[in-house]
Amino acid sequence: MTTLAKHSRSASAASASPKPQGSHRRLGDLKIALLFIAPAMIGFVFFYVLPTVRGIYLSFTEYNILGDPEWVGMDNYVAIAADPLFWNSLAVTGQYVFLNILLQTALALGLALLMHNVAKSTIIRGTLLLPYLMSNVIAALLWFWMLDYQIGVVNQFIEWSGLPRVAFFGSEAWAIPTQALINTWRHMGYTALLIFAGLQAIPSHVYEVAKLDGASAFQTFRKITIPLLRPVLVLVLVVTVIGSFQVFDTVAVTTAGGPVNATRVIQYYIYQRAFTESDFGYGSAIAVILFLILALVAFIQMKFLKGNESDLD
Amino acid sequence: MKKSLGAVAVAAAMALSLSACSGSSSSEESATGEISYWLWDANQLPAYQQCADDFAQANPDITVKITQRGWDDYWSTLTNGFVGGTAPDVFTNHLGRYGELAENKQLLAIDEAVEKDNIDLSAYNEGLADLWVGQDGKRYGLPKDWDTIGLFYNKAMLSSAGITEDQMKDLTWNPEDGGSYEKVIAHLTVDKNGKRGDEPGFDKNNVDVYGLGLNGGGDSSGQTEWSYLTNTTGWSHTDKNPWGTTYNYDDPKFQESMDWFAGLADKGYMPKLETTVGASMADTFAAGKSAINAHGSWMIGQYTGYKGIEVGIAPTPVGPEGERASMFNGLADSIWAGTEKKDAAIKWVEYLASADCQDVVASQAVVFPALKASSDKAAVAFQAKGVDVTAFTEHVKNKTTFLYPITDNTAKVKGIMEPAMDAVVSGKAPASSLTQANEQVNALFK
Numbered sequence: 141m142t143t144l145a146k147h148s149r150s151a152s153a154a155s156a157s158p159k160p161q162g163s164h165r166r167l168g169d170l171k172i173a174l175l176f177i178a179p180a181m182i183g184f185v186f187f188y189v190l191p192t193v194r195g196i197y198l199s200f201t202e203y204n205i206l207g208d209p210e211w212v213g214m215d216n217y218v219a220i221a222a223d224p225l226f227w228n229s230l231a232v233t234g235q236y237v238f239l240n241i242l243l244q245t246a247l248a249l250g251l252a253l254l255m256h257n258v259a260k261s262t263i264i265r266g267t268l269l270l271p272y273l274m275s276n277v278i279a280a281l282l283w284f285w286m287l288d289y290q291i292g293v294v295n296q297f298i299e300w301s302g303l304p305r306v307a308f309f310g311s312e313a314w315a316i317p318t319q320a321l322i323n324t325w326r327h328m329g330y331t332a333l334l335i336f337a338g339l340q341a342i343p344s345h346v347y348e349v350a351k352l353d354g355a356s357a358f359q360t361f362r363k364i365t366i367p368l369l370r371p372v373l374v375l376v377l378v379v380t381v382i383g384s385f386q387v388f389d390t391v392a393v394t395t396a397g398g399p400v401n402a403t404r405v406i407q408y409y410i411y412q413r414a415f416t417e418s419d420f421g422y423g424s425a426i427a428v429i430l431f432l433i434l435a436l437v438a439f440i441q442m443k444f445l446k447g448n449e450s451d452l453d
Numbered sequence: 454m455k456k457s458l459g460a461v462a463v464a465a466a467m468a469l470s471l472s473a474c475s476g477s478s479s480s481e482e483s484a485t486g487e488i489s490y491w492l493w494d495a496n497q498l499p500a501y502q503q504c505a506d507d508f509a510q511a512n513p514d515i516t517v518k519i520t521q522r523g524w525d526d527y528w529s530t531l532t533n534g535f536v537g538g539t540a541p542d543v544f545t546n547h548l549g550r551y552g553e554l555a556e557n558k559q560l561l562a563i564d565e566a567v568e569k570d571n572i573d574l575s576a577y578n579e580g581l582a583d584l585w586v587g588q589d590g591k592r593y594g595l596p597k598d599w600d601t602i603g604l605f606y607n608k609a610m611l612s613s614a615g616i617t618e619d620q621m622k623d624l625t626w627n628p629e630d631g632g633s634y635e636k637v638i639a640h641l642t643v644d645k646n647g648k649r650g651d652e653p654g655f656d657k658n659n660v661d662v663y664g665l666g667l668n669g670g671g672d673s674s675g676q677t678e679w680s681y682l683t684n685t686t687g688w689s690h691t692d693k694n695p696w697g698t699t700y701n702y703d704d705p706k707f708q709e710s711m712d713w714f715a716g717l718a719d720k721g722y723m724p725k726l727e728t729t730v731g732a733s734m735a736d737t738f739a740a741g742k743s744a745i746n747a748h749g750s751w752m753i754g755q756y757t758g759y760k761g762i763e764v765g766i767a768p769t770p771v772g773p774e775g776e777r778a779s780m781f782n783g784l785a786d787s788i789w790a791g792t793e794k795k796d797a798a799i800k801w802v803e804y805l806a807s808a809d810c811q812d813v814v815a816s817q818a819v820v821f822p823a824l825k826a827s828s829d830k831a832a833v834a835f836q837a838k839g840v841d842v843t844a845f846t847e848h849v850k851n852k853t854t855f856l857y858p859i860t861d862n863t864a865k866v867k868g869i870m871e872p873a874m875d876a877v878v879s880g881k882a883p884a885s886s887l888t889q890a891n892e893q894v895n896a897l898f899k
Contacts, residue, residue, distance in 0.1 A: 205536055206557035288731035290742060310727030312881075399727055400872045400881060415529050417864045418553070 192431075199425035204418040216425035226426060228401050229409040232316060233385060236405060239320035240384040245377065247324065248331035253361075255332065256339045265336075268329040276326065280390040283322045284309065309395050312402040319390050319403060327383075331376055338372025339365070374445040378438050385434055406430055484796035485514040489541040490786075492519065493527045496754055500817040504810040508801060515797045535559050538791065542798040543805075546594050546787040548584060548857045549674070552696075554787075555587040556861070561788040562591035566799045572806070577823045578849055581783045584856065588696050594785030595806035596823035598814070600750040601779040601854060602681045603844035604770075608763035610662065610744040614641050614649070621767035626682055628710040634770040635722070638664030641744035642722045650722050657721025665723045666743030668734040670874035673700075673867045673894075674858060677748050678878075680780045683710040684855050685772020695859035698898045700866065702873075702891035708884035715878050726879035749782075750845040751820050757840050768844040779845075781854030783823060821845070862897045869893050 199216055201209035220226050255265050271279065287294050287308040295305045308318040342365065350360045366373075388407035391397065397404040397412065404412075406426065414423025492501060498521045505517040520541065522530055528550060534540030546554070554560050567574070572595065574582040581596040606621060616637055625632040641664040642650030649655065650664060671678030674690070684690075688707045691697025701707060717723035724743070738746045739759040747769065748756070756764050769777050786805045788798045804810055811822035815831035818838055822828055828846070835842045848854050860866070873890035876882040 204557065205532065206559060284731060289728040290732045290737050291740065292731070305728075307725075307727040307730065310725075310730035312727075395730060398872070398875055399730065399879065400875045404872075412868060415532070417868050418532070419865070 195424045196428055198421055199428045201421045203420040203424075205420050206418070209421065212421065216422050217429075219422065220425055220429065225401065225404065225409060229404050229406040229426075232402065232404060233387070233406045235316050236320050236387055237381060237384045239317055240323055240387075241377070241380055243320065243324045244328050244331055244380060244384075245373075248328045248335055248376070251328060251332035252335035252339055253365075255336045265333075268332060270329065271326045272330040274326065276323075276389040277393050279326050280322060280393050283318075283325075284394045287318065310399055312399050315395055315399060315402045319387065319394070322390055323384070323387065327380070331380060334376050334379075335369065335372060338369050341372075342368045370445065374441060377445070378441050381437060381441070382434050385430070385437075484512075484794070484800055486794055486797060487516045487518055488543060488792075488794050488797050488801055490517050490519050490801065491527070491531070491541040491544040492521055493524045493545060494751070494820075495521055495523075496751075496819050497814070497817075500814045500819060501805075501810075503813050503817075504805060507809065507813065508804050511804075512800065515800065517801055535789070535791070540789045540791060542792040542794055543786055543788055543801055545597070546585075546785050548695075548782060548784075548859050549863045551585070551593055551785075551787060552587065552859060552861055552863065555589070555591075555593050559790050560587075560593040561790045561792065561795065561798075562593060563595070563788065563799060563802065564592045566803070567592060567595070570803055572803065576825060578825055578828060579852075580781070580856070581823050584695065584783055584859065585785050585787075594787040595802055596783050596785050597805055597811070598820045598822050599781060599783040599828075599849070600820065601781060601845045601848040602677055602747060602749055602769055603779075604745050604747055604767040605738065605752070605756045606745045606765050606767060607738070607741070607743075608765050610641055610741075611765070614744075616640065618765055618767070621765070624767070624770035625772075626685065626770035627773045628682075628686065628706075628713045631713060631717075632770065635717075638717065638722050638745065639720070640664070644721070650720070655721070657719075660721050660724075662741065663722060663724050663743045664745060665717060666734045666738050666746040667718070667724050667726065667729050667878075668746075668748070669729065670726060670871065670876075670878040672874055673863070673870035674780070675874070676780050676782065676857070679711065679714050680855075681747060681769040681778055682714065682772065683707055684778040684780070685770075685774060685776060686710060687774055689855060690858040691860060694856050697858065697860050700858075700860075700891055700894045702870070702894065703888040708887055711877055711884035711887065715880050715884070718878070719880055726875060750842070753835065753840060753842065753845075754819055757838070766841065766844045768847060777848065777851070777853045779848040779854050780857055781848070782857040785823075860898075865897055866894050 198209055200211060200213060202212050202215075203209035251268060255268070259265060286292050287306075289295060289305055289307045289310055292308075294308075299305055306314060308314050346364055346368070347360065350364055355363070386407055387405050388411065391403050391405055391408045392411070395403045397408050407430075410423045410426045410430070413426065414420045490501075490505070492498065498519065502519055505519055509516050531540060531544065540559075546560075551560065577596050578599055581599055585594040585596065586592050604621065604624075608618075611618065611621070620633075620637070624634045624637060626634040631638075636651065639650035641662070642655075642660060643662045644650075644656040645659040645661050646654075646656065650657075668678055671680070674680060675683065680690075686706050688701065688704055688710070690700060692699040692701070718725050724737075729737075732740075734743075734746055735748065735752060735755050737743060738756070739762055741762075746756070753766070756766075769779055771777050786802045788795070788802055792798050806823070808824055808827060811824045811827035812830055814820065814822050815827045816834050818831060818834035818840075821831050821842075828849075832842055832846055869890055873882075873887055877884050877887060
């Protein structure tokens with residue numbers, strides 16, 4: 141998630157800086173530009189491009205990390221197509237992404253509107269970001285304990301109020317919604333902040349005109365706020381969808397794929413095949429498939445939601 | 454990738470410091486310097502730290518740096534270490550893992566040293582030393598300890614149910630009606646209205662105390678969960694052990710036992726699998742949620758250490774063939790093939806396997822050391838703490854143990870069996886569904 145945000149930032153910085161005024165000037169700028177880009181570029185090549193290329197290569201091999209990779213052609217991909225656990229992991233991840241994005245976007249939009257119109261205090265706005273400052277693993281473990289079936293405080297409250305205890309992590313029906321809620325709780329403050337920035341970019345005169353025309357608050361929201369917010373919403377959606385497809389740490393420290401296969405999300409399945417079962421070729425092949433899926437999803441979102449255009453122009 | 458670059462940097466730094474080291478002391482033998490040692494059980498750390506201190510005193514040229522890592526991270530960190538060159542010189546090894554490590558040439562064969570130093574392999578409890586001879590006939594570790602399974606029970610719950618401790622010693626079990634084992638479990642189960650599991654009007658959906666605790670589905674081995682039952686019927690995990698190539702989860706005898714086991718949760722005598730995710734089985738026992746827990750001897754300290762709860766230990770029940778059964782698992786210390794300090798590492802492994810160190814471990818009463826004499830000393834040490842461990846030791850004495858299944862592909866077998874067993878134990882699938890999982894497992898060996 142942070143990666144993508146970083147890239148889009150450096151990309152826009154790069155395209156904005158060379159405003160050509162003369163060819164000699166441009167050449168001088170290029171040298172300095174390259175100098176400034178170099179640290180990010182080196183990191184990008186060594187930590188992203190090279191591992192990606194190697195990962196793609198490994199996906200065509202059988203490799204247990206201790207020996208040498210052995211070329212097997214398309215074997216891994218053929219096996220994956222027939223692997224029920226792979227299809228299960230796609231379905232489970234899809235369920236997680238759907239719940240997480242729906243809740244997170246709706247709640248973050250609400251929070252952003254509140255920040256924009258009601259809560260002007262910096263302290264309150266800052267507080268909303270607190271869960272995001274916590275490590276994923278810590279957040280997951282805290283909720284794991286609070287939601288424990290036997291000794292968790294949440295289940296104590298549920299029982300006091302006369303309802304039956306809920307196996308939040310243990311039941312197949314609850315396991316994914318629970319994970320989605322935890323990560324919604326952790327991320328919505330950050331997402332709200334992004335949307336809030338978008339709200340502040342909408343010029344106030346638009347709202348003044350709407351008021352003069354007698355538009356209701358709901359009409360203003362639907363006809364003005366949402367359309368003008370679209371580029372930001374698209375960015376938020378692309379980033380959060382990619383982020384939630386890659387859910388891993390919450391699962392790894394709580395249910396570890398279980399109960400049965402209910403939380404064996406795609407990233408966890410990759411980890412299991414590669415690191416637990418030492419089948420790095422197979423794991424890499426699933427990772428390549430996940431990469432292609434994410435690229436496609438991001439492309440579709442940008443294309444059809446027109447994320448690169450603004451109605452403000 | 455970030456991690457492995459870090460590892461490369463560390464390895465490079467280490468190589469530098471190592472070469473600096475060897476440069477200065479190359480004239481002497483290589484049994485000098487600091488060797489690293491890993492283990493996973495925090496309960497055993499104090500005992501082995503004591504061994505390391507004694508060892509350093511006896512061998513002033515060698516120091517041992519012990520690192521303890523939790524079981525969950527132990528094996529992946531170790532694998533990273535093998536690849537990145539940062540693996541420990543010596544580490545605690547597990548029967549379920551060493552086959553693959555040996556096959557991938559990560560372990561140092563120690564046959565020569567064992568012969569040269571006249572290690573008496575018959576001094577270890579029967580069979581333990583041979584477990585560490587790989588498929589290639591080479592020895593990859595010296596045994597350090599062993600464990601068996603027993604029944605931990607809550608004495609107060611037993612007496613209020615009118616069950617004597619002698620009764621607990623003579624339990625029988627069979628897969629049809631569960632024998633006296635199921636009767637005791639049912640009677641120890643109490644619902645929220647105070648009705649016992651074998652009384653009319655028992656509400657199985659509102660249980661206060663379960664007769665038997667549940668640790669999990671048991672994945673491929675069922676070490677503490679169900680193997681002490683399934684293996685009394687004449688069933689065994691694999692066609693031969695060690696180095697079997699066919700698993701037997703499709704055997705109707707096994708599946709019948711598993712259906713009985715899963716049925717306990719359905720009858721309300723054992724918690725549902727979904728409610729056991731999170732808090733550990735031992736902790737819920739301490740919280741008074743179960744009356745009996747089947748668990749391994751390495752948990753003795755944990756169970757007898759809870760305040761305000763009297764715990765007894767009974768042997769596992771006698772099965773349909775008239776014998777008890779317990780999985781017999783043993784750990785060993787192995788040497789990484791990539792070690793730079795082979796001689797020092799061998800010295801340390803031999804010390805760990807010697808009476809000097811195993812008596813120290815015995816005196817701490819945490820686990821049973823592999824040496825017969827040290828095992829007896831451990832039993833005495835447990836007795837001194839007021840814990841009767843006969844339930845565990847008599848399995849070894851009466852030869853009612855069977856070995857932890859040692860095969861290739863153990864991680865993959867576990868990957869397949871874990872969800873399959875969870876589905877059976879949680880009642881989502883009948884035990885006959887294991888036939889299909891078994892086919893997947895056996896396909897790994899073709």
